[in-house]
């Protein structure tokens with residue numbers, strides 16, 4: 001089943017064309033890695049897909065439900081608010097810098113949306129939260145506050161927070177970039193585990209080895225265009241496009 | 254006048270001052286938040302109207318504002334002023350004035366919040382109200398507390414301005430007694446009372462700050 005379809009997505013900031021006709025599909029259980037140079041539009045793509053930015057034109061379809069389509073005037077038209085609210089629930093996002101709620105304890109960070117947004121009762125939310133914290137190896141941090149945790153622990157809390165809402169697809173924007181090198185491993189391990197459980201994910205990353213490992217599909221974005229995509233072995237180890245080659249070369253040294 | 258009688262009279266005035274203080278906070282703190290929203294509104298007219306209101310409140314003396322609120326209804330509409338209106342006018346004047354100051358404090362606090370907090374809440378499905386009430390406002394309170402403390406301490410002293418429309422608060426009383434007896438002891442005692450009040454206020458605010466500093 002197709003979880004996400006993006007067709008001909010265009011996005012500009014004023015006169016700066018950041019995404020120029022991007023199309024991609026993500027199937028259930030697939031892990032897609034998005035790579036590309038700084039400023040190529042990776043974050044913008046994720047932000048458009050997670051409704052943090054509105055697209056200028058193109059289609060955004062989740063599980064066959066149209067979140068945005070191109071209207072008669074060529075401009076994107078979003079679904080009715082009620083439909084959009086439902087579609088938004090399919091989507092989770094893990095930020096580069098976590099964006100945890102500093103005034104909430106770890107368990108509250110994970111459960112508050114369950115209670116406030118999804119109207120689950122406390123006990124049920126707590127059970128879900130505790131299970132996820134256990135999975136993230138953070139059971140002993142339940143009552144800690146984010147400032148008391150290492151970057152890696154904070155990022156695991158933010159992954160648990162996103163997972164608590166049971167998204168159909170989880171986006172990661174450079175989940176390890178804000179971490180000290182020795183802490184990236186624990187996050188990559190968690191994502192690997194999620195991949196093994198067939199969680200559908202789209203991951204922007206600079207960790208080429210990790211992309212090779214965990215992704216089924218790699219997309220190379222350059223200046224707002226997907227210039228090359230395919231299985232990691234093809235894109236990362238045997239790139240065809242000159243841009244891709246030049247980009248990957250920089251990582252080998 | 255015996256010292257104990259003096260203290261009694263001033264204490265009566267102090268009660269009035271405390272009532273002004275408490276009621277002003279009660280009204281101006283929520284009103285200030287509304288004003289802050291108006292000040293940040295997308296609506297051009299509302300935003301600029303509020304901006305003008307704030308600049309008037311901050312740019313003219315509070316004493317003058319009190320006079321206007323008190324005498325305004327009579328001079329403008331010939332509405333006779335009942336005796337009880339003095340106190341009400343004081344509360345209205347103080348609340349309008351302090352709301353303007355609090356609004357700017359709220360606004361600064363709200364604008365200082367990192368956009369990531371809003372984005373995280375949005376992706377998790379919080380609506381605008383939930384985001385503000387659960388995520389933004391509690392953090393704003395923590396951030397603005399020191400600035401609010403400053404205003405609250407100023408307010409204790411500002412209650413003395415109610416003498417301008419002859420509300421019988423402590424300073425008015427002290428002035429009357431001092432004039433009658435050509436003695437400055439009433440001012441000294443009133444000063445001690447104001448000072449004690451502010452020590453209590455500072456202590457209370459510090460306790461609140463401590464309570465809220467369970468996170469960084």
Ligand SMILES: Nc1ncnc2c1ncn2[C@@H]1O[C@H](COP(=O)(O)OP(=O)(O)OP(=O)(O)O)[C@@H](O)[C@H]1O
Pocket residue numbers: 013016018036037038039040041042043044045
């Ligand atoms: N809100 C915005 N307003 C204006 N320009 C923006 C905005 N967000 C992004 N841009 C611009 O869009 C381009 C793409 O940015 P984006 O953050 O998507 O790149 P990226 O591929 O994620 O880069 P990096 O690897 O550095 O994170 C950049 O030139 C950036 O300056």
Ligand SMILES: [Mg+2]
Pocket residue numbers: 042043044173
């Ligand atoms: Mg980025």
